[in-house]
Amino acid sequence: MAAALRKILTLASMLLPYGVHELRRRLSNRQKLPLNIARSLEANRQLAGLHAGQRCFILGNGPSVRDLDLSLLEGENVITVSNGYLHSDFDKFRSRYHCVPQITYGLMNSEDVIRWFEEMHSYLGAAELFLSSTESELIRNHNLFSGRTVRYLMLGKSFDDRSSDEIIDISQPIPGVESVPVMALMIAMYLGFKELILLGVDHDHFLSSSYQYAFDLKVQKGKDLTANADGTLQINRHDDFQSLARLWRQYRAISNIAKANDIRIFNSTPGGALDEFDRRPFQAWFEE
Structure with missing residues (x-):
């Protein structure tokens, strides 16, 4: 046939x-x-343009977020990532979408991931969840996230192989990411958001020699291959800079896609090292 x-x-x-x-x-x-x-992946087609013309906040987990009044996000479209449900005032703003990239198994084994997903489910409220397709079998076999909308992305291609500035179609295989905010940006653009505001996307551990969060980890504490439990780095400079170069190329690609499609991306992170997007103070979004 x-x-x-x-x-x-x-x-x-x-x-x-x-x-x-x-x-x-x-x-x-x-x-x-x-x-x-x-x-x-086919089911993701229903999301195309769902939030056409709206704005969203992509909330990272960098320590700079400690200085922000996150209660101001109440009523906004918020995308959180990874352990972002542990943010202070999360119960006030409750993200609409939550993203977790492909999981690296090492210090984290399947049992740890199951415990992490169970913790995540207990905090997330009604948020829709985006996961890597690599975790679909684990979710199905252990009946995780019961009653929640879970969507999958097939991450694996390279941004370096893309020549098009079209919005990335998440109903097809898409580029893999060095950091989860890149995944959130791809999703947000596909959803039709026209203003994307980054918060807590610090990416400055190579300056501070320490990887910290805006909150205390729970299930995932001590499970990072690149950092010790106290945040001191385990990765050497050579490997770290290789990873950072790939990450910055991904942000540059996202920036080019946004410009070609009349999408505005702002970095409202207090401080941090990311310099690919225009800066605007967080408070300014609520003074209009």
Whole structure:
């Protein structure tokens, strides 16, 4: 059946316009994915443009957030990441979406991840969850996040291989990320947000030689491969700078996509090292 369909499309593509070529490409991509993942990605199509023209705050976990009055986010569209449900005043603003990138197993084993996801579920309220497709089997086998909307992204391609400035389609395989705010930015653009405001995206551990959070970790405490439990770094400068170079290239790619699609990204993090986006004080968003 599949072989016959491919033959028909091959013949038709010689006669009909671009639409057939596009159909062949999508069918080919779909055939390479496990059926459950292909269906999960397809479900993301309903999100395209859902928040057209609106603004959102992407809340990172850097220590600079301690200086912000997060209760001001109440009533705003907020995307949190990883352990972001531990922020002070989280119960007041309750994020609409929450993102977790592909998990690196090492100090974290499957049992740790299950405990972390159970903790996450208990704090997140009604937030919709975005996970890497690599965790789908674990979620299914252990019946995690019962009653919650869970969506999957297939992370793995490289930003360096992209030449297009089109908004990244999260219903297809997408670039992998060095840091979860990049994942949140891709999602936010696909959702149609036109103003994206970064908070707590510090990325300055290479200056301070310490990796800290805006809160005390719980289940994940001491599980970071690159830092000790007290935040002192374990990674050497060479490997750290290689990772930072990839991260900054990803932010540059995101910046170029935003400019090409009339999307404005602001960095309202107090301090921090990220210099790819225009700065605007956090308080200024609530003085209009």
